[in-house]
Amino acid sequence: MPLALQAKGITKTYGGVKALTEVDIDVRAGEVMCLAGANGSGKSTLIKIISGVETADAGHIEMDGVDVGRPSVTDSIDLGIQVIYQDMSLFPNLTVAENIAMSARVKARSKVVRVQAARSIAARVVERLGLQLSLDEKVENISVADRQLVAICRALALDVKVLFMDEPTTALTWREIDSLSRVVEQLKADGVAIVFVSHKTEEVFMMSDRITVLRNGAVVKSGAAAEFTPDTLIESLLGYLPSEERQLSALPVEDKAPALEVHEIGRNDLFEGVSFEVGAGEIVGLTGLLGSGRSEIAESIFGILPIDTGEIRVAGQAKPIGSVQEGIEAGIGYVPEDRLTQGVILEQSIESNLIAASLDKVSGRGGFLDSGQMARASQHAVEKLGIKTDNPANPVSSLSGGNQQRVVLGKWMETEPSVLILNGPTVGVDAGSKAVILDILRLTAEQGTGILMISDDVPELVSVCHRVLFVRRGRMDGALEMDEVSPERIRERLDR
Amino acid sequence: MKAYTRRSRGARLRVHEIWDRYKGENHETALLLLILALLGVMAIVEPSALTMTFVGDIIRSGIVTLALALGLLLVIISGGMDVSFPAIAIFSGYATITVMNFFGVDGALWPFLLASIMGIALGSLNALFVARYRMETLIASLGTQVIIRGVLLAFIGSVYISTLPAQLDAIGASSIMRLGNSPVNILVLPVIALAFLVSWMLRKTMFGRSIYAIGGDRESARRVGIRVPSVQVRIYLIAGALAGFAGMVHVVLSRHASPFELVGTELNVIAAVVIGGALDSGGRGSVKGTVYGVLLISLVQNSLVRLGVSSYWHVLVVGVVVLVGVAIQAQASSREAKTTRILESTEASA
Structure with missing residues (x-):
């Protein structure tokens, strides 16, 4: 499979603290690459750099083998990079349809916009993903799970080549996670490269083909998902293996009133x-x-x-x-x-x-x-x-x-x-x-x-x-x- | 008993449905009802006051407020606050007259253009502080307001100009029609046209939608690729132009130019915009709501005049109206927040 995106030697420092040190990652078209890492390991920073929200101090990005330097937000949207942020980054005061159509509008450099056009862009995506969303409702009035779906729809409203999903399932129930994984399968078949971030180990193994582990702002391990077990994954991202066993605290002996x-x-x-x-x-x-x-x-x-x-x-x-x-x-x-x-x-x-x-x-x-x-x-x-x-x-x-x-x-x-x-x-x-x-x-x-x-x-x-x-x-x-x-x-x- | 409760609950639901359909995006309908209620009160207390002249007076006093409110509306939707617009307005109006007198030139149209350009120049100060130096919008405009007033009084002039150049004065005297004894000035037309233009811009242009997006969530706007500083610069330049134009309208309508006027009216204008549904947290508001807000404030003030209430009381009453209006808005939003919660739980049970 051809490489869709490569980030090479990405380094970023925030006021003396190195957030990322010469990070290299690559994603192939049609695969799901899981970016794993503990809190503060630099995953979010890396995503923000690739999407142009932050600028790297050193390093560059290649799309389909072409050096694109350090893209701005609009550059990266034009290149086909889309991000579903952890906080969803939606506009609560706008309708579902308008939220979904927003990045398409920005990309098209439209001057005058039409409500109908936004609706049809949104309706197309929603239908393609087989979702149920009321397009005319304002985002602030819909449930958190629906908001998550809106964020996903917005990312897919454009021709997306590389899709980053930063913990997309936090707000979803199991049924919705199911339909999300169907969407992911469909995108893979369409040749989209997907970078997936999640703290849920089960999900990582369910979704991804390859895993890249970041620890303290550097890549420590990268390989096919099959090379990892849940334990080796957690060990490589923490450096040690914490116990997750059932371990109950001792109950008090004397009789006390219930708390x-x-x-x-x-x-x-x-x-x-x-x-x-x-x-x-x-x-x-x-x-x-x-x-x-x-x-x-x-x-x-x-x-x-x-x-x-x-x-x-x-x-x-x-x-x-x-x-x-x-x-x-x-x-x-x-x-x-x-x-x-x-x-x-x-x-x-x-x-x-x-x-x-x-x-x-x-x-x-x-x-x-x-x-x-x-x-x-x-x-x-x-x-x-x-x-x-x-x-x-x-x-x-x-x-x-x-x-x-x-x-x-x-x-x-x-x-x-x-x-x-x-x-x-x-x-x-x-x-x-x-x-x-x-x-x-x-x-x-x-x-x-x-x-x-x-x-x-x-x-x-x-x-x-x-x-x-x-x-x-x-x-x-x-x-x-x-x-x-x-x-x-x-x-x-x-x-x- | 049980059947009764169920029925009343059903009726309540139906009322809710109807209300949901007609309340308007920013509760404009509630505002309209409030205006009608006030008219109703006037009809009972002082029926003789409800004449066409009364309508004419309301329009006359509302026109400058509306022109000022349009610019402020853009700022507030984008999540900002501006108190410098009266200073920009009176600077532009007064300075234009001073320039005309100094060079001994006269004109009818170009002075409005000149005032708007001055407004843009002054608005660029706000744009600079807000977009370039990322200052808090309220603080930035508090600063520019003082600077603009200072420059006006120190360098342009501080004297009362009692007569305007002839052609401008003629505009101040020309009316399109009379409502009772009250002439409706021709300047109503361009202000209404501007209202339609701003309304169209907010609803149908990418710039307008970007203003809502920034007001809704600035960081999200940045992340979808909206150039936030560039949108902000345009907002403050347009707000400046509208303030400059409004300043000229004020000067022409009052048929004299005083550098001490308008300043102090910012509260009325802010009140009109906020009552009209533009929350100070941003992302909300419409021209329609703002027009209602202006009408309401103007109606209250004119009613007080008709009722013979001393003008000292006006400020107090406007203050109360502002509080009531804002309280209605806040109430409505909090009710919506509750609806959201219930929506989640019913969805799970479905």
């Missing part, structure tokens, strides 16, 4: 009749399909979407939780789904973020903050969580994704909550950081905190949860206790 009890809670149109409990020191998984109401239940318990009916008890005491403030006061900590927009203030220092939820603990007399206590508290959290930083005064944005997630966790652990609710704690986090985060959770549980973990990552559920609860269409739908928890049984229940 969290919810009884028949409901919220109009979202979920109803939800009852369960989380014991002190217990890690309980709450799972279900995207849109099943799992996130809404978590947000309700914490007070973001206060419940209409039912009762919530924390550490044995009934708590009316009508706001986030009341949720915190009741002893609940919540680590949201989207750590970047909901969990941390990126521009602020690691220290201020770590103490943001426990200000009363670091205040002295008269409510003034005590800088000594603040430094001690944050230093303690940095050490306990193993956050990689030389200075807690640096902004959170200076940390890699996994470390940012640790800051969010740390913020709530500082409040010493009775219950810690985690929503997708390891979404978009590499295997190494994931193992560390799960270890922290076990440790936290052993100290008596009840943990409710919302997740659809089956290995992660199996790895830490004492029990797994299922949600379907806004109602509880069974549970797996202790020894019943296994990957097969969770999948079987979710698939039903």
Whole structure:
């Protein structure tokens, strides 16, 4: 198969830190090449350089064997390079049709545009991929999974030669991942070169023909997918092999009131009749399909979407939780789904973020903050969580994704909550950081905190949860206790 | 009991459906209803005031606001904020008259062109700061506003010019028709034409769609290959031209030129645009909504005059109207955010 794209000797430095060092990659027409790497290994930077969003310090790109130098965004679109970004990069205020047609319009250098033309461009792609999308709806009004499909459609609206997909399945349910892999097969048959980025090992092996592994901004291994096993892949991208075994934290011996009890809670149109409990020191998984109401239940318990009916008890005491403030006061900590927009203030220092939820603990007399206590508290959290930083005064944005997630966790652990609710704690986090985060959770549980973990990552559920609860269409739908928890049984229940 | 609830729920759903169909992309219909409600109140409180003259007065007082609002609309849709446009407007209008007097020349059309060109030149200051130096748009325009006013008063003049050159003054006196006792000035026509032009540009040109795209998500715009700085430069140049033109319209309509006028009206104009559905977070807004917004503000002010309310109260009332209008917009958006959530869960159950 002919080479579609080659990147040669790509080097990029951000303020003294080398993000990429002489990276060479190549993709052939009609194959799926997986770009694997831990968080912060330089995958996203490499993609941005090839698509022209960032400019490399050294190196060049060849398309079909022709040197094209370091292309700009428009150059790379003209060359047939398309990227489906991790954050989707859509326009929430525009319609689905217009979002899909946007890059085609830019490429055509149109001056005057027609709504009908945009619609027919969009309709063609949507039909070709066999999808169901309402073209006239605004993107902000459609579900996250549909947005992901819109991003895919936009990339395919043009004549694409090389397609980059940066974690395209994060927001998709299994059914949609299925149809995505059919699309990928079709594109391969059409001779499109595909570069695929994913943290889900199963997916990497399901989708890709070849794997290139980046570690700390350099290529460490490259070869046919068949040359790798899941273990060798993770080992080459981390440099070591973390344990993913089922390893449960010890439950407390003495009888304590459950950390969290919810009884028949409901919220109009979202979920109803939800009852369960989380014991002190217990890690309980709450799972279900995207849109099943799992996130809404978590947000309700914490007070973001206060419940209409039912009762919530924390550490044995009934708590009316009508706001986030009341949720915190009741002893609940919540680590949201989207750590970047909901969990941390990126521009602020690691220290201020770590103490943001426990200000009363670091205040002295008269409510003034005590800088000594603040430094001690944050230093303690940095050490306990193993956050990689030389200075807690640096902004959170200076940390890699996994470390940012640790800051969010740390913020709530500082409040010493009775219950810690985690929503997708390891979404978009590499295997190494994931193992560390799960270890922290076990440790936290052993100290008596009840943990409710919302997740659809089956290995992660199996790895830490004492029990797994299922949600379907806004109602509880069974549970797996202790020894019943296994990957097969969770999948079987979710698939039903 | 149960049947009753179900029926009322069904009725509520139907009302929702109808509302969804007619509410307009930026809730323009809510605005129109608000305008009608205000007229209704006027009809009860002061029925004698509702005359054609009243309509004429509203148009007369709204025309400059609309001309200014059109430029601001572009800036706000792109996710920016501008407070320098009144300064640009009065600079261009006043300086044009000063130039005409200085050289002793007269004209009817070219002064408008000259004022627009001055507007472009002044707008390029904003463009420079925003697109080249990536300054926060509000801060940049706060700075340029002060500079422009300073240059106007220090170098161009600070005196009140009581008579305009004859041909310009003639335009100020010529009307296309009379509504009651209120003449409708001929300058209404070019402003309406500009409104149609801007509306067309926003909806049908790549430039217009790029403005929405940038307002929706700047980084995404960059990633699909839209040249963000180039679009921004054009936005601020066009906004400058529109402000310059509006300044000239103001001077001609008021039939005198004072460097101290217009400055201070920015709040009214911003209010009209924001009430019209252009959220300050960007990516939203339309000419239609802006026209309604201008009508609403103009209606409120003229109603207060008719009701004999002291002009000191006007600012207060406009402030309240702004808050109500913005609250309606915010309410509507938050209701939509809720709809999205429900949509996801029903989809899963389908």
